[in-house]
Amino acid sequence: MKLLGISGSIRKESYNTKLLHAAAQCLPEGVSLTVIDCGNLPLYNNDFDKEVKPEAVARLLQLIGECDGLLIATPEYNYSIPGVLKNGIDWASRPGYKSVLAKKPAAIVSAAKSAIGGARVQLHLRDVFSSTLTPVVPSPPFLVPMAQDKFDKSGGLVDDSTRSRLERYMKDFVEWVERLTVS
Ligand SMILES: Cc1cc2nc3c(=O)[nH]c(=O)nc-3n(C[C@H](O)[C@H](O)[C@H](O)COP(=O)(O)O)c2cc1C
Secondary structure, eight states: OOOEEEEEEEOOOHHHHHHHHHHTTOOTTEEEEEEEEEETTTOOOGOOSSSSSOHHHHHHHHHHHOOSSEEOOHHHHHHHOOOHHHHHHHHHHHHHHHHHTTTOOOEEEESSSSSTHHHHHHHHHHHHHTTTTTOOOOOOEEESSSSGTTTTTOOOOOOOHHHHHHHHHHHHHHHHHHHHHOO
């Protein structure tokens, strides 16, 4: 199984990107996770959304199209979705209802410096994914509050409780993707 991890942050030391790399280290056997972000995409413009797409967009669509499931790790910006991630979703969402996001199983996780851990961005993202017909795993939200205390300087996830929750979350997500793919 091939998973694609998309970070909602393009910050070099992003906790959400670090969370994706941590997730890649606790996957069941036979499952891989490629980590990307949407920092190289042009701003969505319907004028350029033609059969031949901008190169970075074409690459994003290819990666989403080829993966078995999406893992989004995103910060919350002003209670909602960072523009850079929403821009990527907008590119990937066309043609409406028939895009690479339609029927693509997804999971949403978030890390934030606040105590609430990105709960609000997860709700907003679920709503956006209902518009793209992207099923989101029916698990309790995976949140990493006070993210600055959970990673060390080299980017490793050092909080044992977060790590074991992440292992459980990824196992459940992979099993759910398998069930969806079979049915
Ligand atoms: C523009 C902006 C808006 C933010 N808004 C929120 C917010 O609404 N809720 C929150 O929990 N944290 C908010 N934060 C703080 C982020 O949780 C924190 O910067 C986090 O480290 C961002 O994730 P990253 O490390 O993956 O880049 C905001 C940060 C920025 C730069």
